[in-house]
Amino acid sequence: MDRAREAERRAGTRGLLQQLDPRVKLAGVLALVAAVALARNLATLAFLLLLAVVAASASRLPLRLLVTRLWLGTLAFTGIIALPALFTTPGQEWFTLPGAGLIVTVQGATSAAYLLLRVLGAATLAFLLVFTTPWTHVLKALRTFRVPAVAVVVLGMTWRYILVLLQAAHAMFDARRSRTVGPLPGPVRRRTTAAAAGVLLERSMRLSQDVFLAMQSRGFRGEVHVADQFRMRPRDWAALGAFAVLATLCVWMGRQ
């Protein structure tokens, strides 16, 4: 919840990306992510990652935030997948790991670098969108790109339920802690956690039923109408052009 609040706070600051129309950001980020996916050389992937880092800096997102909130986790999970490729991909020997005797091949290191750079690049671009745009604007922008209303409502309500359930879970665990002295044995801890999960599920079902009734009560008949307040200004058109040029350039550069 703290991270969600921080993302919202940073989205409200006056950085480069924060000042752009959310539709431009969404389209631009999607185009650059597509360029990341299509790139077939490491230089293009590295350039796109560098571009994302520069954009983050211009949007007042410090490098430390990127490293701690995104890169460490991404590297850990992707690293597990990429690591075996270093040793199992056949090819020209690059160096041998001292002590272990494992041979790292050039081809193995290259394919691991591709995977890491692709994941880091795409994740950093998505991170930029989320940390520079209020979630509500992302949802509205999705609607302008003809994403079905039902999908957008489901996304919005999922986010809303996650926050409500986190609050409820937090209160439940606080209540339990206030009645507990010292650490609980493993089986007891597992039992209480399972019981808490059951209670949360029951609560969420009741809440979702009430939310649906509240929507019906105010005229909801299956189609969602959104108050669209976006307006394109000259700088948004300029940014859209810049995104288009960059994405096209990267796709062209990344052909080989």
Place this chain on the structure above:
Amino acid sequence: MVYELSDVTCRYQDVTALRGLSLSIEAGSRVALVGANGSGKSTLLRLLDGLLFPDAGLVRYRGTPLTEAAFAPDGFAYSFRRQVGLVFQDADAQLFNPTVFDEVAFGPLQLGWGRDELHARVGETMEKLRVAHLRDRVPQRLSTGEKKRVALASVLVLDPDVLLLDEPAAGLDPRSESEVIDLLVGWAGGAKTVVTATHDLGALEDIADRCCVLNDGRLVADAAPAVILADLPLLQRANLVHAHRHTHPGRQHSHPHLHGHEHARDGA
């Protein structure tokens, strides 16, 4: 007559919440539905709002039976939703939009209001409810009092003829509670039909000119608030008052009393 209920029985969440209830509500009246937790107040409000339908008996709104078939055509459904508004007890259930503005604008958008009218009315209602400064905030991260105000604004923006309120002041601090009650009492100059479910007897005479007492899904009394408040045995039967200990300077005693009311210094 706005509502006519005849011999209504309704089950909700596996419980028979209302049993053979008959009741009429006139236009412009202010009715309080009073009862302990689980007495059927919230279920009755959902029936009056056409969100639930009785298992037996009939609910009529201005002569039209409220049935699933009646809500099938858009014409009646939109007209009814425009005329009747329900404020839920749990504000969290009512706040499902990404921002306070979207929350207040949700109803008008569903009912197809024009852009200019929508912006004007939403802005005006947010000013009245003193939530205009929260316009771009996420509703679920507001304080309890702010959430309640936004929930009220989201219904009052439609300016419904009939306002159904489920514990409108529940969970509020004393100041917010009195502000909300003042606002609802004065809404539209008191010309609307207002049905309020509550178990707070302290504000009864402020919010209603008629009081229906529910107990275990049955209507057990229907009279002016002053008459109901004077009937201590009835209030005890309906679990609305209880005896508990008081400490006065020098001594301690216990007797039934209404919270928010003065009691005789020598006790009963």
